[in-house]
Amino acid sequence: MSWDISNIGQWTWKEHPPGAVIKDPGNSRQFKTGGWRTLRPIRDEEICNQCLICYMFCPDSAIKAAGEKITTFDLDFCKGCGICAEECPQNAIEMVDESKAQEAVE
């Protein structure tokens, strides 16, 4: 179900649902928290043995899996806490300075 809140700043009380009901489950997907990050997790795909432990410990549901495999870290939501790197049994995840990581991409 989509609920268009793009103009919510202009809404009067008549447009807000009674009881401030949020009509779109999980719509915090539209609110990106990646900007909080100062360290970015980089996963070395050659060292990673797909044990999936990091998936269980991500507080931000930012580690994405398809089928039985980790595919990517969703940088829109990753806040850079570093739990994944700390808990990785293979040490396949490195936390790198976010601004340097951005420079490297550009």
Next chain:
Amino acid sequence: MSTKLKDLVQKPELLSGGHRMCAGCGGPIAVRQVLMGAPEGKKLVIANPTGCLEVSTTIYPYTSWNTSFIHCGFENAAATLSGAEATYNSLKMQGKIEDDYNFVVFGGDGGTYDIGFQSLSGVLERGHRMVYVCYNNEAYMNTGIQRSSATTLGAWTTTSPHGKESSGKPQHRKDLTAIVAAHNIPYVAQASISHWRDLVRKAQKAFSVDGPAFINVMAPCHRGWRYPMEKTVELAKLAVQTCVWPLYEVENGQWNLTTKVRNKKPVEEYMKLQGRFGHLFRKDGDREVLDKIQEFVDHEWKKLLRMCGEEEE
């Protein structure tokens, strides 16, 4: 039901990203692991009493929950959800609702041990079919780290400061898991986010019983405990290895130890990593408090081993 990682990663994500919990918070880890244990094909109704989780996951007009969700006051999440459950049962009986639902409360220790305790006790006594999960970070973190009845002896909080006249919180924490078990409900468990397979399995059991179930989950808070944020899972693990937070379950009155601890570590190994106990480790620190904590942990651990019919070390 499976607790294999390969199966768990394929389950739908019920807590979306984009919530405003701190980076490195233990709370959403607890939520995700518990929800991985929810039965498939059933819908969920979730309630939160006031706490970090509530105010950070449902900031209007956004919600992180891919389930039905009820926003409650501090004291009444269990009562509110018991009303929802009773209504559902009535509608189901009348044939007005087809889908199957499960009911879950996620409360912090403030909303569970203290302020929400009487409504929780009421729900347990009335026998509503719901799962109550306490994600326990041992203080009121949402309002800025005030002591609760889950806070450990000696811990610094803003309302149990340390100084000349005080070495942090003067009292031991209360044993809520045992208090809940004394309600003689079908399923009670103590779990930790570090032991994810154990927690997912306990969640699966909690969802499967016909009546109330309660899980008390250790979910460290780096803001309140004063440690680097990447150590959240590490500290949860140390809490188990030092027996500060033993993992067990009480199934229909039968106590079982679910994680055996060999070579119990001294509590200092867990405490010295946390700034909230930092004053105890200074030169002029109160060693007596450290000894008291170790004594308390040893005593409670022995008591638990007896309850579970395990041999004492």
